[in-house]
Amino acid sequence: MNHRDAIYSQPKAQIKDFCFDDSVAQVFPDMIQRSVPGYSTIIDNIGQIASRFAQQNSAIYDLGCSLGAATLAMRRMVKKADCQIIAVDNSTAMVEKCKLHLNAFKSDIPVEIRCEDILDTQIRNASVVVLNFTLQFIAPEHRNSLIQHIYDNLLPGGVLVLSEKLRDKHQPMDELMIELHHEFKRSNGYSELEISQKRSALENVMLLDTQQDHENRLRTAGFAEIATWFRCFNFMSMVAVK
Structure with a gap:
């Protein structure tokens, strides 16, 4: 059963850093739908x-899978033979759900x-x-x-889907995107x-890059074909093809 997110609805004497614990896992579907435009x-x-x-006989990785929404979507849509999905998350509460x-x-x-930890995942x-x-x-x-x-462990023709919340390098535009969100x-x-209170909780744990930062990082790794296919306010999703 999914519950309504009310984690920050009451005043807190101390705002702890946000973490994906059991309280978040219980309300995550509601939290993400009400917080991320276009989710x-x-x-x-x-x-x-x-x-x-x-590709046939290949692996599909969902890194930071949370409750498995992307994994479920891929498992429903992918028709290639002998594929396996590997879903990874470092939160015990999220993995159990x-x-x-x-x-x-x-x-x-x-x-x-x-x-x-996805940093330990061997792709x-x-x-x-x-x-x-x-x-x-x-x-x-x-x-x-x-x-x-x-990039190094993607097959030729493989794709990385990268979705991120962004900051804008120009402060007026950054402030506008934040207020629209x-x-x-x-x-x-x-x-x-x-x-x-949610913004305070995320301040030290969710450190944002600009869209240019992401594109530069992808090109440095070796990706030549990069496109932003979704953008709403300060949220975007990109594809990068090897």
């Missing part, structure tokens, strides 16, 4: 993109769910890799090496208190 569109199209780029979600839907595509024989709002939670000093590891959250029922 359902992103998930559906991750399935569509995976169906186009998945992910297993329950995936077990509720039957498919011919096997899924291996791992509870581990092999991959045709599709998904980082869906994951890189922003990785320490900035490890982001280049992670993208390089993904906050208005989106207000329209979905979040109070000023919830918006403020």
Whole structure:
């Protein structure tokens, strides 16, 4: 059963750093739908993109899988023979709920769910890799090496789907995007208190790059074909093809 997100609805004497613990896992579907514009569109199209780029006898990685929404979309859409999805998250609470979600839907595509740090994940024989709002939670000093590891172990013609919340290098535009996003959250029922306390909780754990930062990192790793296929306010999703 999914619950309504009310984690930050009451004043807190101390705002702790945000983490994907059991309280977040319980309300995550509601939290993500009410917080990320276009989330359902992103998930559906991750399935569509995976169906186009998945190769026979290859692995598909969902790095930072949370409750498995992208994994479910890919498992539903991919028709290539002998594919395997490897879903990875370092939160025990998220992984346990992910297993329950995936077990509720039957498919011919096997899924291996791992509870581990994605920086320790050995990517092999991959045709599709998904980082869906994951890189922003990785320490900035490890982001280049992670993208390089993904590129090095993608099959020719393989794709990386990278979804991220962005910051704008120009402060007026950054402030505009933030305010438009906050208005989106207000329209979905979040109070000023919830918006403020959630922002404080994320301040030290979700460190944002600009879109140019992401493009530069992808090109440095070796990706030549890069496109932004989704953008709303300060949220975007890109595809990068090897």
